[in-house]
Amino acid sequence: MRRTFSSLRYRNYRLFFAGQLVSQVGSWMQRFALGWYLLQLTDDPFAVGLLALASFLPFMLFGLFAGVVTDRLDARKLVIVTQAAQLVTASALTWIAFGGFARPWMLDAIAFASGVVLVLDVPSRQQLTYRMVGRDALPNAIALNSSLFNASRVAGPAAAGIVYGIGGPGVCFLVNAISFLAVLLGLFAMRTRDFFKLEEFDRPSILSGTREGLAYVRRQPRMLILLGLTVMLSTFCFNFNVTLPVLADHTLHTSAVVYGVLSAVFGAGALVGALTAAALGRASTKVMLVGSLVFTGSELLLAPVHGVVLAGILLFFVGFGFAAWSANSNTSMQLAAPDRLRGRIIGIYFYAFNGTGPLGGLLTGWLCAKGGTELAFLVGGIIGLGATAVAAQQLRGRPPLVELRRFRLPVRRTA
Numbered sequence: 001m002r003r004t005f006s007s008l009r010y011r012n013y014r015l016f017f018a019g020q021l022v023s024q025v026g027s028w029m030q031r032f033a034l035g036w037y038l039l040q041l042t043d044d045p046f047a048v049g050l051l052a053l054a055s056f057l058p059f060m061l062f063g064l065f066a067g068v069v070t071d072r073l074d075a076r077k078l079v080i081v082t083q084a085a086q087l088v089t090a091s092a093l094t095w096i097a098f099g100g101f102a103r104p105w106m107l108d109a110i111a112f113a114s115g116v117v118l119v120l121d122v123p124s125r126q127q128l129t130y131r132m133v134g135r136d137a138l139p140n141a142i143a144l145n146s147s148l149f150n151a152s153r154v155a156g157p158a159a160a161g162i163v164y165g166i167g168g169p170g171v172c173f174l175v176n177a178i179s180f181l182a183v184l185l186g187l188f189a190m191r192t193r194d195f196f197k198l199e200e201f202d203r204p205s206i207l208s209g210t211r212e213g214l215a216y217v218r219r220q221p222r223m224l225i226l227l228g229l230t231v232m233l234s235t236f237c238f239n240f241n242v243t244l245p246v247l248a249d250h251t252l253h254t255s256a257v258v259y260g261v262l263s264a265v266f267g268a269g270a271l272v273g274a275l276t277a278a279a280l281g282r283a284s285t286k287v288m289l290v291g292s293l294v295f296t297g298s299e300l301l302l303a304p305v306h307g308v309v310l311a312g313i314l315l316f317f318v319g320f321g322f323a324a325w326s327a328n329s330n331t332s333m334q335l336a337a338p339d340r341l342r343g344r345i346i347g348i349y350f351y352a353f354n355g356t357g358p359l360g361g362l363l364t365g366w367l368c369a370k371g372g373t374e375l376a377f378l379v380g381g382i383i384g385l386g387a388t389a390v391a392a393q394q395l396r397g398r399p400p401l402v403e404l405r406r407f408r409l410p411v412r413r414t415a
Contacts, residue, residue, distance in 0.1 A: 013141060015189050023180055026156070029157070032260060032263060034093070034111070046366060049364060049365015049368070050361075054115065056358045059118075064214075068205075075131055083183045084180070090176045091177045127346065131195040131196055138334060139283055139331045142330055143327050146270075146330075150271040153271070157267065160260055165257060198340075210344070213345060216345070226333060235359060237383070250368075262315055265313075265316050266316070271319075273324040277323065283331040285328070285395060295320075295324075326353075333349045
């Protein structure tokens with residue numbers, strides 16, 4: 001148990017963790033409410049796919065450059081800006097929902113604006129995590145961040161299903177807007193003198209820094225394999241912002257409450273998977289591949305299901321496998337990155353994870369419109385299993401990424 005939560009011994013990380021504990025619940029309430037709200041406005045699964053397009057298009061357009069910006073700027077200050085910006089977008093959604101004049105294009109526009117903010121927020125939070133806990137505790141901190149994210153995935157949709165039924169989407173959006181205050185308070189309370197130091201390096205320009213990061217990745221065959229698997233799974237398998245509301249409404253013919261329960265069950269599985277990774281305390285290729293196998297295999301089994309209980313059981317395993325795969329994949333990439341390139345490597349990884357989101361969301365929305373969630377889960381499961389098998393074969397016999405940094409020249413460090 002002590003090893004599972006070892007990163008919490010750092011004061012700055014405790015402040016960050018506490019703020020995220022509040023904020024992530026609010027964020028999941030908003031994600032839940034936004035998809036369901038749009039589906040109720042349009043009764044069109046493809047419209048939910050367009051919402052996913054709007055949300056992830058910024059990652060496709062700007063994601064490659066986000067890591068360079070993170071390497072150039074102070075991570076804590078950048079996270080303060082991104083969290084404040086998300087407070088503004090959540091407040092805009094609240095105003096539209098309470099005003100009763102929402103239109104699909106308005107929701108899409110705010111989703112796009114939120115996506116632009118997240119392009120910078122994701123790598124900067126990852127970089128800040130390294131500064132708070134250092135190299136040795138980084139695998140545990142990443143797994144704990146994933147655990148927190150997935151615990152919120154349980155609490156947020158479950159609460160949102162009830163709140164939405166009682167007060168409507170506006171209340172869900174309002175709760176999310178208020179929740180960002182907890183993160184901002186924690187960030188302002190941090191002691192910067194306690195941050196771990198980074199290697200000294202020249203701050204890169206946007207274009208040359210991006211080229212340098214891509215060149216480094218191209219020289220690491222194992223990184224390329226992990227990124228390839230990430231692209232395939234995130235494009236074809238991880239589109240639950242589209243499939244879950246359609247599963248609850250069109251396939252199972254249930255209510256917002258059941259949608260919330262199914263989302264929470266998925267999150268519970270992901271939480272168990274993330275805590276398992278945290279207890280492991282290191283990046284494991286075997287756990288990553290087994291997680292990918294469970295994730296995609298369970299999604300394939302979900303395709304023909306029309307019962308709420310069985311769908312919930314399978315979604316638990318989908319969530320477990322997803323968290324085990326993603327936590328180990330993310331950790332492997334970060335630990336293999338030099339300090340001067342870490343922001344860019346994180347940016348490239350999350351570009352692989354989110355950059356094809358617009359295409360994946362549109363494709364999944366189209367598949368749901370043509371053949372329901374049955375077709376979407378079938379296609380995703382088959383492609384995901386195939387990608388996992390190819391990655392496992394390509395990774396066989398290759399040394400772990402973290403071993404590539406075993407022999408390093410001494411470097412001068414600066415704050």
